[in-house]
Amino acid sequence: MARQVEIMSNIDNFWLHMDHPTNLMIITGYLAFDEPLDFGRLLETFKNRLLCYERFKKRVIRPMSGVGNATWELDPKFDLRSHIHRVALPSPGDKETLQELISDLTATPLDPTKPLWQAHYIENYNNGGSVLFVRIHHCIADGIALIRLLLSMADIEPNAAWSNNIPEKKGDKTSSIDFFPPLEGVLKKISRARRQISRASKFLTKEIEASISNPGHVVDRARLISKYAVDATSVISKLLLLPADRKTAFRGDLGVRKSVAWCNPLPLEDIKSIGKYFNATINDILVSMVTGALRRYLQQCNNLVGDLDIRMAMPVNIRPMDAAIELGNQFSLILASLPVHIDDPVLRIREIQRRLRDLKEAPDAIIAYTMLNALGVSSAKLAKFGATMFANKMTGVMSNVPGPRFPLYFANKEIKDIMFWVPRIGGLGLGISIISYNGKVSLGICTDTGLVDDPNSILRHFENEFRMLHGMYKAGQIDRDPLVINDRFQDTISDAAKEEMANSSGAIQAIRCKALTRSGTQCHNRAATDSIYCTIHLSKYEHLSDLKVSSESDDDDRTASAG
Known part of the structure; x- marks a missing residue:
């Protein structure tokens, strides 16, 4: 018999705490079809392939004291x-109309008296097509697990066998432990503590034996422990000392209304070709193309981008990709x-290639996961305070999920398009989602309407970045090894290398102007051809150079006369 009451894990409890009217912790996604679905078969698909996971029939019961973990309890009146x-989508039933409907649903809270998920079957889309829009609270599972679960409800071929005679199980409160959930929690904690003590005693016994037989074992253990301690201290200190992210059009006070959009799918093979070339x-x-799109949008909003970096939280999956589907949150943020x-x-x-490579080799993800677990044990107020402080150091959330490379069929109809949107913690108003499916890749954006009322403009910039990069690749106009690759365009080649390049090509392109501004920082303008200065500083610095040469010549003349 299934357990009627289940204590929520610390990490799941953390994401439950993060709910706020201006930023709901709900993962959203849709499946698009070119034709209508059989609604009866759709219901049977959910009954047979989703409700086999008990959590989708359980509601969340928060502790009356406000402290401690919430519990999962079977809903006695559950109804699919x-x-x-x-x-039905109102006329004209196009993409813009669907985006408006999904934006409205995205900002609508889930009913807390029921299991925290919901689905909308939307008809009259795009000349006879349909859409399945699903919303699931983050405390049930993370985005990667939920996408895997949703796609596992589909078939790899049409007309696949299916069953409609599996009885739907209702949640009946018949277990005696339901009358004493606090006591059950105490008993579980005692049992868990006993198991942990038993495992700890066995571990200590083995460590003592190893230390007696091999004194060097103590040194190795000390080095290992000190390494992780130093790593944890370093990462936590770095997070605490990070300044708030720069004020841009993406940051500000949030409202309830959200704007959702997605681009037309791009050929994955073309992006692969560009990646292989580099x-x-x-x-x-993809991250580079997103960065370029954000740059173009900020310039469009008259934001200064000359020395701007913006930080994005990126989810990192810490479960094996070949593991069985398991609900709950098993990811971290970097x-x-x-x-x-x-x-x-x-x-x-x-x-970007360099920065992401450095992040992969750093211990930030595991340490951040431990911190989120710790916040999950705390009160909702403390957890929200920690999340707000963390969110203040970034601009948004960006997630990239690889999907299946072949078409899938849901309720006997081919899935033509897939998209999802990530929730944002604290005061973050920008969420960016990337997903690949059946040889194509799509970008989705969710923004706070008060900050970015038309996310489609960012998507247009993203598509322009792709067209520009792909066009340069096809025309063979991309230099694989540019002169400068560091954070602030620092010139890394030696004077001898510059002279050799000048002799071989007759011109040097310095990329960034070498002049200093009045504040003492390097000019951010691009250098003119055959010069190390931009067009603004070119005449000024060349004039000073002429004066310097003239002055040196006069000194030489005076020295010669004195001789």
């Missing part, structure tokens, strides 16, 4: 039809700094 709604991953290329200040697309790819 209370969670799946059938609606010896970069698909993720490197902070990736996007070099928005870099205009040149080639330089931007190189720099």
